[in-house]
Amino acid sequence: xxxxxxxxxxxxxxxxxxxxxxxxHVLKDINLTVEKGERIVVCGPSGSGKSTMIRCINRLxxxxxxxxxxxxxxxxxxxxxxxxxxxxVGMVFQQFNLFPHLTVLxxxxxxxxxxRHMPRPEAEAxxxxxxxxVRIPEQARKYPGxxxxxxxxxxxxxxxxxMNPRIMLFDEPTSALDPEMxxxxxxxxxxxxxxxxxxxxxxxxxxxARTVANRVVFMDQGEIVEAAAPEQFFNAPSxxxxxxxxxxxxx
Amino acid sequence: xxxxxKATSSAPRTPVWRDPAIRSLAIQALLLVVVLGAGWWLLxxxxxxxxxxxxxxxxGFLDHTAGFAxxxxxxxxxxxSSYGMALGVxxxxxxxxxxxxxxxxxxxxxxxxxxxLSSNWLVARLAAFYVEALRNVxxxxxxxxxxxxxxxxxxxxxxxxxxxxxxxxxLRGLYVPAPVAASxxxxxxxxxxxxxVAALGLGLWARRRxxxxxxxxxxxxxxxxxxxxxxxxxxxxxxxPMSWExxxxxxxxxxxxxxxxxxxxxxxxxxxxxAAAYIAEIVRSGILAVNRGQTEASLALGLSxxxxxxxxxxxxxxxxxxxxxxxxxxxxLKNSSLAxxxxxxxxxxxxxxxxxNQTGQAIEVMAITMAIYLSVSLAISAxxxxxxxxxxxxxx
Ligand SMILES: Nc1ncnc2c1ncn2[C@@H]1O[C@H](COP(=O)(O)OP(=O)(O)OP(=O)(O)O)[C@@H](O)[C@H]1O
Ligand SMILES: [Mg+2]
Numbered sequence: 001x002x003x004x005x006x007x008x009x010x011x012x013x014x015x016x017x018x019x020x021x022x023x024x025h026v027l028k029d030i031n032l033t034v035e036k037g038e039r040i041v042v043c044g045p046s047g048s049g050k051s052t053m054i055r056c057i058n059r060l061x062x063x064x065x066x067x068x069x070x071x072x073x074x075x076x077x078x079x080x081x082x083x084x085x086x087x088x089v090g091m092v093f094q095q096f097n098l099f100p101h102l103t104v105l106x107x108x109x110x111x112x113x114x115x116r117h118m119p120r121p122e123a124e125a126x127x128x129x130x131x132x133x134v135r136i137p138e139q140a141r142k143y144p145g146x147x148x149x150x151x152x153x154x155x156x157x158x159x160x161x162x163m164n165p166r167i168m169l170f171d172e173p174t175s176a177l178d179p180e181m182x183x184x185x186x187x188x189x190x191x192x193x194x195x196x197x198x199x200x201x202x203x204x205x206x207x208x209a210r211t212v213a214n215r216v217v218f219m220d221q222g223e224i225v226e227a228a229a230p231e232q233f234f235n236a237p238s239x240x241x242x243x244x245x246x247x248x249x250x251x
Numbered sequence: 252x253x254x255x256x257k258a259t260s261s262a263p264r265t266p267v268w269r270d271p272a273i274r275s276l277a278i279q280a281l282l283l284v285v286v287l288g289a290g291w292w293l294l295x296x297x298x299x300x301x302x303x304x305x306x307x308x309x310x311g312f313l314d315h316t317a318g319f320a321x322x323x324x325x326x327x328x329x330x331x332s333s334y335g336m337a338l339g340v341x342x343x344x345x346x347x348x349x350x351x352x353x354x355x356x357x358x359x360x361x362x363x364x365x366x367x368l369s370s371n372w373l374v375a376r377l378a379a380f381y382v383e384a385l386r387n388v389x390x391x392x393x394x395x396x397x398x399x400x401x402x403x404x405x406x407x408x409x410x411x412x413x414x415x416x417x418x419x420x421x422l423r424g425l426y427v428p429a430p431v432a433a434s435x436x437x438x439x440x441x442x443x444x445x446x447x448v449a450a451l452g453l454g455l456w457a458r459r460r461x462x463x464x465x466x467x468x469x470x471x472x473x474x475x476x477x478x479x480x481x482x483x484x485x486x487x488x489x490x491x492p493m494s495w496e497x498x499x500x501x502x503x504x505x506x507x508x509x510x511x512x513x514x515x516x517x518x519x520x521x522x523x524x525x526a527a528a529y530i531a532e533i534v535r536s537g538i539l540a541v542n543r544g545q546t547e548a549s550l551a552l553g554l555s556x557x558x559x560x561x562x563x564x565x566x567x568x569x570x571x572x573x574x575x576x577x578x579x580x581x582x583x584l585k586n587s588s589l590a591x592x593x594x595x596x597x598x599x600x601x602x603x604x605x606x607x608n609q610t611g612q613a614i615e616v617m618a619i620t621m622a623i624y625l626s627v628s629l630a631i632s633a634x635x636x637x638x639x640x641x642x643x644x645x646x647x
Binding site: 058060083086087089090091093095097098099100101110111113114115116117118119120121122156159160163 | 462463464465466467542544545547548549550551552553554555558562563566567642
């Protein structure tokens, strides 16, 4: 593995970004800077554009105006840049999206082998070390369909980590899980945060936001309404919309 | 245990006619009797008819002299050969059209199916047009189109399109020089075979090595070199133990050399282009059946779109693709019998046609023909089922 020389600037910089789906203006003038090692939680009502925003960062969606700069590289339609950025940015999805035709170990090894040109024994050793990290090394030879939801999501996290990303994006990683499995996934995310990983998480786990986030970003109708440190965000939100949202979500 | 025992003892006895197991057994037995009875009646009837016409039954006729020529034969055959040899020639011709048809239809079908999903508007439209145009015209008409409209428009033998004085294209077909073996030619053939096996092995090895060590190997280039180089080297070492028989115009037609007859070309073109349209739709729906999230997860890991298709999408799509693909392959086999309409010498036109007419052995000829189609079909199905079984998903 040859990680490119880390740049000195912020991990992610979004400047005046807009996106439309046809006539529908889904993201409006998004400005957000994520420093290296910073943990950001994004929340907001359904349909507010949270997923769309983080999916723009690794080009699963294309933005139409403004700039996105990831680790010093501006995202354009240049395929080489997109590839480069995707290698440095890991993503975890709400629906896990593990590859059902491959074993857990093969899921983890796929990208290191085909993207990083890593020899299989080395890739497998790496994969096992990450499976131990998410505490399911004994599941390596099973297929995703044979695991519980919480185990699948931990495999998905390990799979992203195998590419040794500098930034991790999470899109509601615990929303498809039963309550008893949420904790096992959050524990993994907390330990990642403790290791200094730059994280951008869309989640409604407010406990996680309080304890782990450096900043909480609130989105509504395609706009960033508020971005503040957790104490301020939860105790003294500046906007009426945020207050309303918090009163709903915290009962 | 105790609860179970109590439950059985207290359950009221099911009357025999309401027991589903016994019922289905009775129905099956009845059906078997009906089928066997009908079969016996048919057979007996035909045998009586044949007896009345004085035709001997049995397969002895296969050894008799056929007395007719077949334009395309891949094994030695002449008018003096037996009906059995004619059957062999016809079967090989059927298998040739079928296997070439399956191969080409699969390649074209995958290509068109993927193209139909392309984000490039023109490519997607063209692929859609291909599918709609080809699957909405009867296959027989397409065979006629290629045969009469395209290939029949070629010049007569005397005005052949000539290349290097060795290749001749006219309405009787494409004539190419044929290698004539001298002693030692077997070695060259052997070298070719060895090179082919080596190239296949090399491809597998290169992929394994790629996965095991992360290093690329130019397998395609080396294979090509091997395939051309090795036979050439052996040929040079043995002093080129072959001569070429050039096709030559004798009277109204060419003699000698190898000929690719227009009936064969028309048949392969029509059948593979037609089946490819269906296979394209099967491939498209198979790919669409794979969750979009799979593609996104793969792209997010940094795999390229081509790698995503090859390593993530297609392996999953195959589970949906293979069963309907099997029936397309069977259709290609069965549709190859339409070649009778343009007198391509395959199983139906030669054996169930000419041989049947000459010998009158209706039962034997039909039985052999059906048995052949049935066994080839079953072989194709068995292979495809085995392949699909390998791809089955493991769930909890
Ligand atoms: N491919 C698409 N085409 C058109 N509209 C879309 C598309 N994807 C999303 N949208 C719309 O864009 C808006 C933002 O969607 P997005 O998925 O980003 O919301 P979200 O904040 O993640 O919501 P949730 O909490 O439900 O996941 C929604 O109104 C959605 O209907
Ligand atoms: Mg969402």
